[in-house]
Each structure stands twice: as structure tokens, then as C-alpha cells.
Amino acid sequence: MVPIIIQIHVLIELISVADRANVDPKTAMQLDQGATTMTRLNPLTTPRHELRAEKARRNKEAALTAFIGKKAEIDGMLARLQALSDDHFNAHPDEVNWGHVGNLEHYASLLKRINDSAFKEGEHAN
Numbered sequence: 001m002v003p004i005i006i007q008i009h010v011l012i013e014l015i016s017v018a019d020r021a022n023v024d025p026k027t028a029m030q031l032d033q034g035a036t037t038m039t040r041l042n043p044l045t046t047p048r049h050e051l052r053a054e055k056a057r058r059n060k061e062a063a064l065t066a067f068i069g070k071k072a073e074i075d076g077m078l079a080r081l082q083a084l085s086d087d088h089f090n091a092h093p094d095e096v097n098w099g100h101v102g103n104l105e106h107y108a109s110l111l112k113r114i115n116d117s118a119f120k121e122g123e124h125a126n
Contacts, residue, residue: 084090089107091100116122 089100089104112122116124120126
């Protein structure tokens with residue numbers, strides 16, 4: 001570490017140094033004795049790091065909000081699919097034909113792809 005030599009002449013400089021070094025102004029006033037040697041500022045406490053930490057916190061918060069939104073979207077789709085399934089996919093027993101079977105086969109293949117991806121099965125298995 002290379003020491004930084006700071007000469008403090010005015011209160012504004014003291015406050016500025018105190019802010020950068022995370023030292024309260026009272027402690028900084030004690031430095032007002034000519035040239036004072038101070039160790040390099042801790043990069044974990046500099047304003048730049050604080051800004052990065054705040055940006056990371058906001059980014060994490062935004063990701064959580066987006067995740068919750070997408071989960072709600074999926075839950076809504078699953079509820080609609082469950083209601084449609086409970087209603088036999090709007091097919092009446094007297095009207096069921098191979099077209100209905102084909103539709104269900106298509107839905108099942110799409111759901112299988114989702115399940116395989118979510119549970120790491122099928123082509124998504126490790």
C-alpha cells in the first residue's frame with residue numbers, strides 16, 4: 001500500500017476527506033495538524049463501490065420482480081389449462097373425433113417439452 005499524504009486547510013476539505021474515508025467530521029478535525037499520512041482508501045467503502053453495490057441491489061430487485069411476474073403469468077396459464085381440462089377441452093362425448101385427439105396430442109407434446117426442460121428429463125437430461 002502506498003500512503004497518501006493529505007494536507008487539510010479548510011473545513012470543506014475536512015468534510016470531503018471525511019466523506020471519502022468514511023470518517024466522521026469530528027475525527028477529521030483531528031487531522032488538521034499540517035501534513036498527515038493516511039493509508040489508501042478502502043475500495044470497499046468508496047462511493048464508486050457503494051454505487052456499484054446499489055446498482056447490483058436494484059438489478060437483483062428488478063430480477064426478482066420480473067421472476068414473480070413471469071411466475072404469475074405461468075400460474076395463470078396453468079389455471080386456464082386446468083379449467084379447460086376439467087371441461088374436457090370443450091369436447092362433448094358425442095362430438096369427439098380424431099381432430100380432438102390430434103389437438104390433445106399437440107398440447108401434450110408441448111407440455112412434455114416444458115416438463116422435460118423444467119425437470120431436466122428427456123432431451124434436457126444431463
